Amino acid sequence: MADKGLDPEDWAETRAEAHRMLEAALDQVQQAADRPWQPVPDDIDARYAVRPEAGGPQAAVERIIQDVLPYHGGNTHPRFWGWVQGSGLASDLIASVAAAALNANMGGRDHGANYMERAVVEWTRAKMGMPESANGLLVTGTSQATVIAFQAARLRVLKSLRKTGQGNARLMVYAGDGVHNATMKAVELLGIGSDNLRRVPLVAGQMDCSALAEMVAADRAAGALPFLVVGTAGSVDLGLFDDLHALADAAADLGLWLHVDGAFGAWTRIAEEPWRSLSDGIGRADSIALDFHKWMYVGYDCGMALLRHEHEHRAAFAARPSYLEGAERGLAGGEPWFCDYGIDLSRGNRALKVWTALETYGETAFAQAITDNCKLAAFMAAEVEAQPLMALGAPVVSNVCVFTARSDLDAQGQSEVNARVVQSLQECGDAVFSTTRADGRVMLRAAIANHRSRAEDVRAAIAAVAREAVT
Template sequence: MTGQGIKTQDWEAFRAEARRMLEAALDQMQTASDHPWQPVPEDIDARYAIDGMAHGAGAAVDQILSDVMPYHGGNTHPRFWGWVQGSGLPSDMIASVAVAAVNANMGGRDHGANYMERAVVNWTRASMGLPEGASGILVTGTSQATVIAFQAARLRVLSGLRKTGQGGVRLTAYAGEGVHNATLKAVELLGIGSDNLRKVPLVGGQIDCTALAEMVAADKAAGALPFLVVGTAGSVDLGLFDDLNALADAAADLGLWLHVDGAFGAWTRIADEPYRSLSDGIGRADSIALDFHKWMYVGYDCGMALLRDEAEHRAAFAARPSYLEGAERGLAGGEPWFCDYGIDLSRGNRALKVWTALKTYGAAAFGEAITLNCQLAQVMGQQVEAEHRMALAAPVVSNVCVFTARADLPVQAQSDLNAHIAQCLQESGEAVFSTTRVGDVVMLRAAITNHRSRVADVQAAIAAVAREADAG
């Protein structure tokens, strides 16, 4: 046999390159305000092309510094408020180094990382107000968490589901108008079908529980099996919250599983008032989907599915062929295994990012940052109202501010201008707004889930919008 395969020949040289990469990464993170999004070069595909040859760690670091680090998505910048994207933490750097060195498979077995994930699950469970013994698992994000929760909800009403399938049963699920696309994808992936996701009218931005009851009764009369209602903690467009206590009461009366999409809004549970009370009742849910990579700021990707009943959670996924049998002692011990609570057998170590963040900064700091984000959205709303030609789409409730730059223009002209302003400010590096449609108007949208943002950033961004509105 010839060759040596993958081998580090010179560890001292490799250490030097690793240190160079670490210092550059820390520098970029420390000076995040100097690094907004910028368009990628036209030849980026050619730069990234892989020729299959060995060029060494030094060459890899050189190209990462020149061709990777500058062309990021921009969400580390303090004036990035597009979509709902988290901003990352310096503590992620420390956690990522340990994650790479240990390379833990979190599917199961008896090693420390699994105990750390249980600690993260338990802290999150308590933060959300779920009882002791509730179950959870770290996942890629709310989209995957939603699938996990819905599968457990299906199994509650169809006990033989895993063996016989859903068959001819028509399950119906319920969610408010404007529910996040993760819910739609979940019902499609699970074979429930998007036609069976019934959109409940909203009253004051919240699910109308009277209309919900009427829809459930009509569906039962038509031969369907209603099984699930989805409450929203932080809506996509306007950051609105369902009345989760009222929804929990309705779900109990109607025999429905209550799932809460709390992708970002669930974290108001650790904020100060008046924002904490927005998510009152979330602890009454049968399941919650949430993200750490949004409003807990940790690096991508990191979400969680929480389920009230551990037995229902495990029953939906547990499967142990002979090669995965546990043992009383040794590495095959360490029950329970996380592979019995989700889709993946091979799982990366997301828990260490969360644990390191909480260990580094303390839980109170996250509550303060979340509260500040909501306060900044209020400031932005006030700035908009102070500009006589701007107008809010709706009052600011949490951390989302949606507005038009020129309410005095016709609908299509407003839409065109707002889209133009979003693009101009993204390209100039001054601020990142996304857009959304409210009624017939495309509007500017700021979803502030950025721990680096301050009042001065909001003021500068609104001034830039006003400038572009005048120019337009």
């Protein structure tokens, strides 16, 4: 038997290299504006190949500094607005060091990290306006949160689901056009089937509750079992918000579970007006899926499932074999355990980075950053409209701006130019937009969920679009 484990033989060397790594990480964050995304080199696979021999901490840190830090995803840069990706925080470094030292398993048992997660859940519940009966769980992101919420919703209408399965029941889900892809994945994963996800038309960017009622009535008449409607707080494409009060009324009248996809838009709850009102009514939902790693800026990954009733949440997942029995005292205490509210028994310490961020900056700073992002999206729209060859693809509602670089061309021409411009700007490091489709055209799309972005970044990016669009 080996007489030593995997702890360092030379703690002084490890301490020195850890300090060097921390300094490099601080430089990476502090100098984010000077470090845009860049294409990975052709030999990246060889650089990352696992070597059979030990190199020690000095070699490992050197490889990270030389071969890992330069080839990041780019979302820390102030002109990164592609998809909906958060920008990270300096406080994440502090939290990550503590989390690594603790190595907490958040599945259960009686230790401090679980109490911290409950504090983060309670803070979020209050911000969303959910009742004290609500319960939450930190997860990888909205995709996992959606699965958790949908499973609890199924159990409400199929009481024996966990024992007998869905059987011949044809469950029906309803969502507006443009709903988050997490909904599609969840209905497929849970065996509901994508054919049973009904797309409800939008009126003025919001789900048509009259059309929803007609669809539900028709499906019930056909022998199906409508059980769930998905509202949107911040659509991925255009940043649109359903009228959540109207949707909550409709869900109550129709006997449906109301789930709100608030991946990023739920956080308008702490923004200034008029953006705060966009998510009015979200607290009436039966469940909410949201992310901290988007519009609360913390490092990946960190999302949350919030359910209105703790007993429904627990009923959907609780399972305690003998080796997980709790106790009144000792480490096996600390009820309730988080493993009873989701699919993971082994869970990392996501709560610490949220708590550290709030402790470091305070809620007011986040409210201001979210508000500023919305103002920047409106500013970007004005910059677009000031350009003679550009045009908006849709009005800016929250933090998403969609536009074309060459409104003078036909749809095909616009699509080709817009796709080329996006790729060129990414490659040269000027700015990262992503693309979407609106009115049959590929459009540039900026989702501003970046606390480092400023007006000068928007001006420079739109000028770069104008330059590339005519070359």
